[in-house]
Structures are given as structure tokens and as C-alpha cells.
Ligand code: IDP
């Protein structure tokens with residue numbers, strides 16, 4: 001795999017995905033990463049971080065009026081989170097499909113939350129819900145220098161060559 005700053009410059013769709021503290025504590029990091037990886041999406045940024053509460057509040061700013069906001073921010077800042085950026089055609093929307101519905105009781109079997117979680121307050125994973133959110137969340141969690149553009153030999157087998 002060669003690092004290539006120009007790789008796929010025209011078709012870079014990226015999304016922010018986080019394995020929340022419950023997913024990390026339950027030993028689900030590899031399981032979750034493998035679902036994105038096997039699909040054919042490309043990991044371009046990853047780090048383990050413990051966000052503080054102020055950072056969690058920024059991340060969930062759009063939910064600040066909701067009754068569960070405070071507990072949610074306490075929870076997100078309660079331990080290590082795996083912060084990631086994944087790249088690929090349709091990755092924002094399809095990433096949400098891989099994740100499943102917000103409430104694991106309503107997530108289909110075969111989805112991450114459907115297979116691996118039970119209640120909405122411990123649904124193990126976050127994924128950006130649209131292009132604007134993806135852009136904002138990636139820049140909240142990552143410096144540009146922490147994201148790596150590269151081409152992989154698998155791409156021609158995932159996308160075809162013409
Ligand atoms: P999403 O994670 O599927 O995008 P959002 O509506 O953006 O769902 O909510 C963010 C997170 O807030 C959820 O993943 C879940 O952890 C938590 N949450 C959402 N609704 C509830 C609720 O009714 N009770 C407790 N926590 C909730």
C-alpha cells in the first residue's frame with residue numbers, strides 16, 4: 001500500500017465513526033472495525049481517546065435540549081472511545097445502515113446495534129448522520145494531519161477499474 005496524497009481525490013467521501021466506552025469495555029473494537037473493513041470501506045484515521053465532558057457536549061451539541069443530554073455526555077466521557085474516520089463511496093449513509101437504528105430494540109439483526117447491543121443508552125457506536133455532520137465531526141475529533149490518504153491494492157477489486 002503506497003501513501004498517495006492524490007489518491008481518489010475526486011471521490012473521497014468520509015464519515016466519523018466512534019466506538020463508545022461500552023463498545024470498548026465489552027471488547028467489541030475488532031468486531032466493529034471488521035464490519036466496516038470487510039464491506040470495503042477504508043480506514044483513514046484512528047485513535048483511542050478519553051473525551052472530557054466539555055468535548056462530549058460539543059460532539060452532541062444538537063441534542064442539548066434533550067432530557068438524556070447530561071447522562072449521555074457523562075457516559076461518552078466515562079472512558080476510552082475509538083475515534084475513526086472511514087472513507088468510501090456512500091460511506092456516510094451506508095455506515096448508518098451497518099450501525100442500525102438508534103434504539104437497538106429497533107435495529108435489524110445483522111446490524112452492529114442489532115447484533116451487539118440491547119438499550120438505547122448503551123448502543124456502542126456513533127456514526128455521522130449526513131455530509132455536514134460528517135465534516136463537522138471529523139474536524140472536531142481529528143487534526144487534518146491525523147488523516148492519511150492512501151490507495152490500497154484492493155480498491156480495483158472493490159470498485160472495478162472503469
Ligand atoms: P444516533 O446515535 O443513532 O445518531 P441520536 O438521535 O443522534 O442517535 O442520539 C445520539 C445518542 O444519544 C444515541 O446514540 C444514544 O446513545 C443516545 N440517545 C438517543 N435517544 C436516547 C434516549 O431516548 N434515551 C437515552 N439515550 C438516548
Ligand code: MG
Nearest residue numbers: 126127128129
Ligand atoms: Mg446522531
